[in-house]
Each structure stands twice: as C-alpha cells, then as structure tokens.
Amino acid sequence: MIASSDDIIIKTIARIFVPFIQIYALYVIMHGHYSPGGGFQGGVILGASMALLLITHGYDEVKRRLPEGVVMLLGSLGVLIYAGIGLTCLLLGGNYLDYSQLSVILHVDPAHARSLGILGVELGVGFTVMAIMYSIFFDISTGGFLPGDEKQSGEWGDNE
Amino acid sequence: MEVTLFIHAADDAFRILENAKVQAVGLLDTATRLTSETRWMEEKKVQGILKGAQATRSGFQNFVATFVMLMGFWALLSGKFDTFHLSLGVICSLIVAYLSHDLLFANVRVGDGRVIAQRFLRYIPWLLREIVTANFHVAYLALSPKMPIDPQIIRFRTKLESDISWVTLANSITLTPGTITIDIADREFMVHALDRKVAGDLDTGEMEDRVAHIFMEADHIYIQDVLDVSRIFAELKRGM
Amino acid sequence: MNEFFVAVGLGLCLLVFLVLYRVIFGPGVFNRIAAISAIGTKTLIILLVLGYVYNRVDMFIDISMVYALLNFIGCIAAAKYLEMER
Numbered sequence: 001m002i003a004s005s006d007d008i009i010i011k012t013i014a015r016i017f018v019p020f021i022q023i024y025a026l027y028v029i030m031h032g033h034y035s036p037g038g039g040f041q042g043g044v045i046l047g048a049s050m051a052l053l054l055i056t057h058g059y060d061e062v063k064r065r066l067p068e069g070v071v072m073l074l075g076s077l078g079v080l081i082y083a084g085i086g087l088t089c090l091l092l093g094g095n096y097l098d099y100s101q102l103s104v105i106l107h108v109d110p111a112h113a114r115s116l117g118i119l120g121v122e123l124g125v126g127f128t129v130m131a132i133m134y135s136i137f138f139d140i141s142t143g144g145f146l147p148g149d150e151k152q153s154g155e156w157g158d159n160e
Numbered sequence: 161m162e163v164t165l166f167i168h169a170a171d172d173a174f175r176i177l178e179n180a181k182v183q184a185v186g187l188l189d190t191a192t193r194l195t196s197e198t199r200w201m202e203e204k205k206v207q208g209i210l211k212g213a214q215a216t217r218s219g220f221q222n223f224v225a226t227f228v229m230l231m232g233f234w235a236l237l238s239g240k241f242d243t244f245h246l247s248l249g250v251i252c253s254l255i256v257a258y259l260s261h262d263l264l265f266a267n268v269r270v271g272d273g274r275v276i277a278q279r280f281l282r283y284i285p286w287l288l289r290e291i292v293t294a295n296f297h298v299a300y301l302a303l304s305p306k307m308p309i310d311p312q313i314i315r316f317r318t319k320l321e322s323d324i325s326w327v328t329l330a331n332s333i334t335l336t337p338g339t340i341t342i343d344i345a346d347r348e349f350m351v352h353a354l355d356r357k358v359a360g361d362l363d364t365g366e367m368e369d370r371v372a373h374i375f376m377e378a379d380h381i382y383i384q385d386v387l388d389v390s391r392i393f394a395e396l397k398r399g400m
Numbered sequence: 401m402n403e404f405f406v407a408v409g410l411g412l413c414l415l416v417f418l419v420l421y422r423v424i425f426g427p428g429v430f431n432r433i434a435a436i437s438a439i440g441t442k443t444l445i446i447l448l449v450l451g452y453v454y455n456r457v458d459m460f461i462d463i464s465m466v467y468a469l470l471n472f473i474g475c476i477a478a479a480k481y482l483e484m485e486r
Contacts, residue, residue, distance in 0.1 A: 008344055010476060012327040015263045019256055021469060023230045026252040027237045028462070030245070035462050045466065052473050055480050065259055239458075 002142055004058030014056040021049040029126045033115065039122035043129025050134045059146065071131050078128030085120050097121075167397060174390035222265045225273070227257040229264070279374045286370065291336055294358060298337040301355060310355040317348050318368060319378040329371045333362065402453055409449040416442050433478050440471035 005011060029042030054062045086097040094101035099117030100110035108116070234249040235241070301309055320326055330341040333351055338358035342350045353359040372378040419442070422435035444464045451460030 005480065008323055009327050009330050009341070012323050014476075019226060019230060019260045019264055020233060022256045022260070023233055023252060024237065024465065024469075026256065027234060028466075030248050030252070031238060034240075035459055037462065041466070045469065048470065048473050052476065055477055 002054065002059040002138075002146075004061075005056050010056050014052050018049050018053055021052070022046060025049065025126075029122055030119070032122050033118065039125030040129050042122075043126040044133055046126065046130040047133025047137070050130070051137045054134075054138065054141075066134065071135055074127050075131035075135070076128075078124040078126070078131070081124030081127070082121050085117060085124075089117070170393065171397070174393065177390070219261070223257055223261040226261045226264050227253050230257055276375060283370060283374050287332055287335070290367075294337045294361075297357065298354065308355065312353055312356075312359060313342070314351045314353055314359055314362065315348055316351075316363075320368065320372055320375070321377050322375065325371055325375045325377060328374070329368060332367055332371065336367075405449050405452045409446055409453070412442050412446050412449070416446075429482065433475065433482075437471060437475045440467065440475075444468050444471075 025042045025045035027042075028037035028045060029039055032038035032042075050062065050066060053065075085099075085102075088105075089098045089101045090096050092101040092104055097117075099114040101113075102117050103110045103113035106113055106116060230253040231249060234253060235246075238245055238249065301307065318326065318329065320329060326344055330344060330349070333339050333341045333349075336358075338354040339362055340352045342352055344350075351362065353362060416439055419435050419438050423432050423439070426432045426435060444467055447460050447464040447467065448457070451457040451464075454460075
C-alpha cells in the first residue's frame with residue numbers, strides 16, 4: 001500500500017491538489033464559529049490529504065514532510081494545547097475552561113477572549129485529529145512494517 | 161505572372177536556407193575542433209555553479225508563487241476581510257506553502273506561467289462546446305432501440321512533452337463523452353472509444369494540437385523537413 | 401423559484417435510485433465502486449440545490465466541497481487497495 005503509484009495522471013493531480021486541500025482544511029478549522037466546521041472536521045480533511053499523498057507518491061515523499069516522530073509529537077501537542085488553555089483559565093482564577101478569564105492575558109474584552117479561547121482549543125483538536133487519522137491509516141495499511149525493516153518471523157510476517 | 165514571381169521567391173528562399181545550413185554545419189565542425197579537454201571541464205564547472213544558483217532561485221520563486229495562489233484561494237473561501245482573519249490566512253498560507261512548495265510547480269519553465277494561464281482560459285470554452293456536441297451524439301446512441309455502439313481501443317503516440325500536458329489531454333479526452341483514457345505508458349495513450357464517429361473525432365488530433373498550443377510545446381521547426389520539401393519542389397518545377 | 405429547485409432535487413434523487421441498481425446488482429466490485437463514485441457526484445448537486453431551497457448557499461457549499469474531496473480520495477484509495485489485492 002505504500003509503493004508509489006506508476007500512473008502519471010493520479011500522481012500529477014494529487015500533487016497539484018494537496019496544497020489546496022490543506023489550505024481548505026485550515027480554513028474549516030479557523031472558521032468554525034461562523035460556518036460548518038471546527039476542529040474535528042478540519043483535522044479529518046488534513047489527515048485525508050496526507051493519506052492521499054501517501055497513496056499516490058509512496059512513503060518516501062511523505063516521510064520528508066511528516067516523519068513518524070513528528071506525528072507522535074503533533075498528537076500529544078494538541079492535547080497539551082487543549083488542557084493547557086483549560087489550566088490557564090483555572091490558574092487565572094476562574095473555572096476550568098472558563099475562557100473569559102483569558103482577557104487578563106490577551107487585553108481584550110471577555111467576549112473576544114471567549115472567541116479566541118475556543119479558536120485555540122479547536123486548533124489543538126485539529127492537530128491531534130490529523131495526527132491520529134494519518135497514524136491509523138498508515139498503521140493499518142502497512143501493519144507497522146516498513147520496507148527497511150527485517151522480516152519478523154511468525155504470524156504477521158509476510159505483509160509485503 | 162504572380163505565380164512565376166512566387167516560384168522565384170520560393171526558390172531563392174530554399175537556396176538561402178541551404179547555404180545557412182551548410183555554414184552552420186561548418187561552424188559546428190570548427191567549434192568541435194577547437195575544444196580541448198580542459199576547456200570542457202572548465203565549462204562544466206561554470207555550468208554547475210549557474211545551475212545551482214538557478215535551482216535555489218526557482219525554489220524561492222516556487223514558494224512565493226504557491227503562497228500567492230494559496231492566499232488567493234483563502235480570500236475566495238472566506239468572505240471576511242478584517243485584519244484578524246486576513247492575518248490568520250497569511251499564517252496558514254505560509255505554513256502550507258513551506259511544507260509543500262515543491263509540489264505545485266514542479267515542472268513549469270520559469271517565466272512562462274502567465275501566457276500558459278491565459279491560453280488555458282481561452283481553451284475552456286472550446287472544450288465545453290466539444291462536450292455538449294459529443295453529449296448529443298452519445299445520447300442519441302444510448303437511446304436508440306438497437307444501440308449501434310462499436311467499442312474499440314485506440315492507441316496513439318503523442319507529441320506532447322511534459323506531464324501536465326499529458327494529464328490535461330487525458331482529462332479532456334475523459335471529460336468528452338464517448339471516450340475514456342485508460343492508460344498512459346511512455347508517451348503512448350490508450351483510449352477506449354464508444355463508436356467510430358467519436359474515434360474519428362479523436363484521430364484528427366485537434367485536441368492534441370490545442371493542448372500543445374496551451375503549453376507551448378511541439379512547436380519546433382525542423383530545418384531538415386523544409387529542405388526536403390525544397391528538393392521535391394525543385395523536381396516539380398523542372399517538370400512544369 | 402423554490403418549486404423549481406425542489407423539482408430538480410427530486411429528479412436527481414430519481415437518477416440516484418437508477419444508479420443504485422448497479423451498486424446492488426453489479427457483478428463484481430469494480431462496478432460497485434464506479435457506481436458509488438457516480439452517486440457521490442449527484443449527492444453533491446443535491447446538497448447545493450438544498451442550499452438554494454433553505455436560502456443559505458454559503459453554508460452548503462462548504463459541505464459539498466468536503467464531500468467531493470472525500471469522494472475523490474475514497475475512490476482512489478479503493479482502487480489502490482484492489483490493485484494490491486490481486
């Protein structure tokens with residue numbers, strides 16, 4: 001599943017589309033309060049764009065952009081952002097995830113602070129969802145074995 | 161009277177071209193004789209430096225062009241143009257353009273982009289007209305009681321050179337009802353056509369010529385062909 | 401004007417039911433994949449027509465763009481899986 005496709009039509013179209021898909025996903029995350037969207041939907045579209053690149057161009061192309069360590073980091077970074085904003089609101093003297101307390105740091109009125117707080121939380125959710133979607137797709141399609149690893153003996157061995 | 165003048169003019173033109181070819185061949189021979197081993201190596205070094213500089217410059221140009229296109233797409237999607245949303249758009253476009261700047265413009269020759277975009281915009285109405293005409297024909301085929309289809313697979317070599325033009329031609333063929341591109345293997349197209357009339361429409365090569373005109377390919381003039389024609393022309397003139 | 405759009409939407413739903421025949425009875429899996437991809441393009445237009453009926457086109461354009469994207473990626477992923485399977 002991770003060999004590069006040798007059909008030139010799909011390769012060209014996928015490489016032209018992927019930046020536009022990614023900018024559309026970021027648009028969906030940022031405009032969650034105004035039109036359908038939000039963190040989870042944008043994260044799914046970002047993960048789908050990475051999956052498209054993986055299918056058409058193979059693993060070497062995606063490895064340059066999104067190595068496995070970065071995927072794990074992004075997954076945890078999203079949760080850190082979410083919990084971090086919640087704890088900041090707690091430390092500033094309100095309830096957990098009570099965004100109006102953020103107006104002290106950001107120097108805006110509480111209504112704006114709520115809007116910015118939700119935007120930050122959605123961003124964290126988007127990162128985590130993208131990392132996990134890509135990771136699920138990659139692990140199921142390769143079984144955890146990359147072309148460079150030596151073959152494991154046993155029941156999951158012949159997966160190439 | 162005018163015909164004789166024309167024949168004399170064409171004669172002179174062919175003779176001038178023959179002289180030019182002989183002189184060019186002579187010049188090339190001289191150049192090859194004068195080049196020595198060290199000179200070749202020096203030139204190769206200079207070219208390496210120049211090509212390296214050009215590669216990095218086009219990398220940055222790719223980045224800027226991708227950033228501009230993505231920013232335009234963001235502005236098209238989001239109708240709000242206040243500072244906050246525009247700054248968000250700039251940050252997002254910068255991140256995405258940095259991660260995938262070598263994806264969008266991999267093979268475009270530097271400096272040709274505007275002309276290609278203009279010609280592409282002028283190609284689209286012609287394609288729409290072709291689609292509508294073929295639609296009527298395929299609807300007639302599908303709805304008539306005995307359905308006179310004659311499916312065949314056509315192979316043809318193409319004169320286009322870069323992968324974007326292959327993809328444009330393949331997509332135009334697939335969008336036109338009655339023909340579907342099955343595979344492109346090494347400059348040879350394999351197209352499945354529904355009956356003889358749409359196959360004939362494809363065989364004239366008009367779509368391929370128009371796609372070559374968009375991407376400014378296959379427009380070389382081959383001097384040797386012109387000189388061959390001149391010999392045939394001389395024979396015909398002698399017989400007149 | 402609303403009735404025109406509702407009529408167009410119903411006509412497209414009828415076309416979707418016609419293609420559904422191939423999804424159910426298509427001999428083999430390739431027919432089913434092509435039929436689902438065709439249903440996807442019609443669903444896109446039905447969503448836009450619904451947007452006109454509810455008078456909020458801008459919201460429905462976002463949804464239909466996402467569906468078009470996922471339809472495309474799903475078709476390519478299914479084709480790649482079947483290529484490896486043989």
